[in-house]
Amino acid sequence: MKSKGRSYFLIPYYLWIALFVIAPVLLVVYYSLFDLDGHLTLDNYVNFFTPVYMKMMLNSFWYAILITLFSLLVAYPAAYLLTRTKHKQLWLLLIILPTWINLLLKTYAFIGIFGTFGPVNNVFDLLGIGEQQILFTGFSFVFVSVYIFIPFMILPIFSALDELNLSLVDAARDLGASGWTTFRRVIFPLTISGVRSGCMAVFIPALSLFMITRLIAGNRVITLGTAIEQHFLVTQDWGMGSTVAVFLIVIMALFMILSGSSRKGVRHEK
């Protein structure tokens, strides 16, 4: 009686899990088994392994890796320097602030900045390089994506660096380690968890971006996300779209498991 009364009010939450977490995944898997005419088939999976989709997948991965790498390269030093500033919480807030502005607006801004008569091309003109086609290229796609993701990379790294025990750094220096060695052997390994969650926060969304590719990269760059959007909303081929989604889910799950186990590994090493 007592336990019944207790669990009664938990229903909305479990209902949410069943309806919006478990059911959607099952539905995607289910739909991936149907072709355009509604026949049960594995054709979608066969299609996925044709060069068209394989190329798209590699392309998508390549861009996601580039985006993650550049975000990390920019964010790590920035996070490090932020922890050394005086009012670091305030500065951090200023890093977070742009993330609260609609992503589409920021992306839209780059249409102007990278445009034929935009400021970047003006600078190029002054430098004598001449006008370049920047918009609708892979470069602009990577740049804008990195721009969007930078704060999400800085935040976890900042937290990790902020928790770092500075006496360890001092100890390394006292023992004669150079600045670079201290960074490589002490600071970086101790903040790797932040780096990892930063990379996770960037890599997976980067695989599935579609609005930036549409607005900034024209249709030059096709990622898994663009493909899903295309299949669902343009060609109405939900089966194939679901198949791509299934692969994206599998990739994501693999990443989660991998990062989870390696985290455990680190803990054991200690």
Added chain:
Amino acid sequence: MRSNKNGISNLYLVLVFAVLYAPIFYLMYYSFNSGGTMHGFEGFTLDYYREVVQDTRLMIIMINTLVIALLSSAIATLIAIIGALAIQRIRSRRAKNTLLSLNNVLIVSPDVIIGASFLILFTIAGIKLGFVSVLLSHVAFSVPIAVLMILPHLQDMSPTLTDAARDLGASRRDVLTKVILPIIKPGIFSGFFMALTYSLDDFAVTFFVTGNGYSTLSVEIYSRARQGVSLSINALSTLIFLFTILLVVGYYFLNRRKQRPAVHIAEPAAEVGVPR
């Protein structure tokens, strides 16, 4: 030597901040351009602001967006309170972790997949795409984040408090409303606030589940931006930026007064920094 090093590092930070804010100020600057383009500033004008204010369709969309955001965050926060209590209640470590993982699925999933799978769900369930589908999906993706904001407060709470209340004869409802809820109130507020910003910001999921005729701000901006440059978007973004700043500053001071350590603002976002 040292000051030189400082100079370089300061320069780096200044550069990062400059790049981070340049597009935003770029948008704002050209919202005043009478030339009608995002290059070559011709003269100052407020025409585009007038356009935004007089655009009834846009006003309706803004109201839609706000209604969806407030309503969905309120509902999501309620479900999240229940969820946090549910997770807290479970003793078995394994079951707890499973529930937590299920909770986090929607946070780590790419938006495209959430959008596509919800589209299938609503179509199968026979829910017409529009207000209801958008509201439901915003509730759905806001719940887990609110749970994550509330849960730590619940875990920090000493169990002796509820025990004491029970010993003193409080009913279950009294324990919940007079002991637990007041203690986790800061978590509930930040959960609601996070849900609000998620909802206001969301594009990808909404894009999938809005039918014809119903639109939120993000979806509207996307379709306008695809048609090319229009400075009313700039004017609109300036207004949104100012509104955002007000919101952030308000939240910052509210938070500051409530809990001493200011660290709390940054942490949750860092934990789940998945852009939408």
